[in-house]
Amino acid sequence: xxxxxxxxxxxxxxxxxxxxxxxxxxxxxxxxxxxxxxxxxxxxxxxxxxxxxxxxxxxxxxxxxxxxxxxxxxxxxxxxxxxxxxxxxxxxxxxxxxxxxxxxxxxxxxxxxxxxxxxxxxxxxxxxxxxxxxxxxxxxxxxxxxxxxxxxxxxxxxxxxxxxxxxxxxxxxxxxxxxxxxxxxxxxxxxxxxxxxxxxxxxxxxxxxxxxxxxxxxxxxxxxxxxxxxxxxxxxxxxxxxxxxxxxxxxxxxxxxxxxxxxxxxxxxxxxxxxxxxxxxxxxxxxxxxxxxxxxxxxxxxxxxxxxxxxxxxxxxxxxxxxxxxxxxxxxxxxxxxxxxxxxxxxxxxxxxxxxxxxxxxxxxxxxxxxxxxxxxxxxxxxxxxxxx
Numbered sequence: 001x002x003x004x005x006x007x008x009x010x011x012x013x014x015x016x017x018x019x020x021x022x023x024x025x026x027x028x029x030x031x032x033x034x035x036x037x038x039x040x041x042x043x044x045x046x047x048x049x050x051x052x053x054x055x056x057x058x059x060x061x062x063x064x065x066x067x068x069x070x071x072x073x074x075x076x077x078x079x080x081x082x083x084x085x086x087x088x089x090x091x092x093x094x095x096x097x098x099x100x101x102x103x104x105x106x107x108x109x110x111x112x113x114x115x116x117x118x119x120x121x122x123x124x125x126x127x128x129x130x131x132x133x134x135x136x137x138x139x140x141x142x143x144x145x146x147x148x149x150x151x152x153x154x155x156x157x158x159x160x161x162x163x164x165x166x167x168x169x170x171x172x173x174x175x176x177x178x179x180x181x182x183x184x185x186x187x188x189x190x191x192x193x194x195x196x197x198x199x200x201x202x203x204x205x206x207x208x209x210x211x212x213x214x215x216x217x218x219x220x221x222x223x224x225x226x227x228x229x230x231x232x233x234x235x236x237x238x239x240x241x242x243x244x245x246x247x248x249x250x251x252x253x254x255x256x257x258x259x260x261x262x263x264x265x266x267x268x269x270x271x272x273x274x275x276x277x278x279x280x281x282x283x284x285x286x287x288x289x290x291x292x293x294x295x296x297x298x299x300x301x302x303x304x305x306x307x308x309x310x311x312x313x314x315x316x317x318x319x320x321x322x323x324x325x326x327x328x329x330x331x332x333x334x335x336x337x338x339x340x341x342x343x344x345x346x347x348x349x350x351x352x353x354x355x356x357x358x359x360x361x362x363x364x365x366x367x368x369x370x371x372x373x374x375x376x377x378x379x380x381x382x383x384x385x386x387x388x389x
């Protein structure tokens with residue numbers, strides 16, 4: 001991963017990443033995942049049942065493949081504020097935020113959840129991005145009172161909805177409640193308003209626990225108690241199915257070397273439009289005020305009649321022309337085969353697309369018009385047009 005500001009952003013090198021192997025892969029029925037989710041269970045034999053348990057708040061997911069980076073020191077939040085897309089300098093202990101670190105051209109280099117415990121800022125993101133994030137942050141320390149560290153001694157668990165109480169029962173080091181899809185103060189949206197967004201139905205929480213105590217934390221989270229039934233382990237498959245249905249972008253899948261946050265509707269939770277200067281801010285502001293994102297995230301409903309499922313990265317075509325690529329393909333317990341895809345913005349919203357022999361219908365996420373609700377009605381500076389002599 002090249003450092004933002006010194007070279008263009010690059011897609012994560014997942015293949016070169018030395019993924020940690022979770023102790024929970026020894027659980028009966030566990031099938032290991034792949035790509036950004038290798039090292040943990042894809043499922044434990046019954047992915048549809050696992051998804052239902054997740055939605056009911058009766059399951060937890062081993063997400064110990066994720067990377068955790070900590071920043072300590074009195075200047076940590078103000079420093080992260082100057083580097084990132086989000087306003088976090090006044091973040092209260094326990095308050096969740098999401099930040100993007102961009103390169104000079106506004107392309108996404110890092111995407112991380114952030115929660116501060118009053119002494120330490122905890123950054124949760126892709127495991128393959130952790131080393132690059134530490135390298136970049138360390139290079140930007142200068143003389144400030146901050147220390148950066150990759151935390152290989154901790155692991156992450158996830159749960160949906162009421163499952164947050166199960167995570168809290170483990171007495172985690174910190175809890176991060178993913179803000180998606182609630183539009184943050186000072187931000188804007190390119191997709192549906194909060195009240196209509198499907199992501200509001202499946203809020204996700206993440207707990208950071210000691211890696212050596214991961215198995216014990218899971219036992220505690222799944223135990224009966226206080227009117228709660230015994231829970232079960234769920235794999236990344238059902239959690240990813242819920243993520244896709246929630247239109248939720250993820251760096252390890254939706255981001256490539258050209259991605260700007262507008263294309264993925266990622267401004268809504270991770271970008272503050274009026275905070276101080278940071279790398280890539282010019283691109284963020286220019287596209288909001290003057291331009292349109294060149295691509296757009298969409299959800300595709302895949303034809304499952306041929307019992308053929310496309311793969312992540314497959315090309316999406318319209319009338320024989322390549323117009324985008326699949327980023328995350330999942331089989332949802334209710335909706336069947338669905339996928340997130342990044343398409344050219346100009347692709348008609350009602351066009352039926354194809355991936356090989358598989359037809360795909362669009363469910364619009366990012367508006368093909370390319371306008372956010374913060375875009376001015378008239379182009380800034382129109383009142384200063386040159387007068388004709």
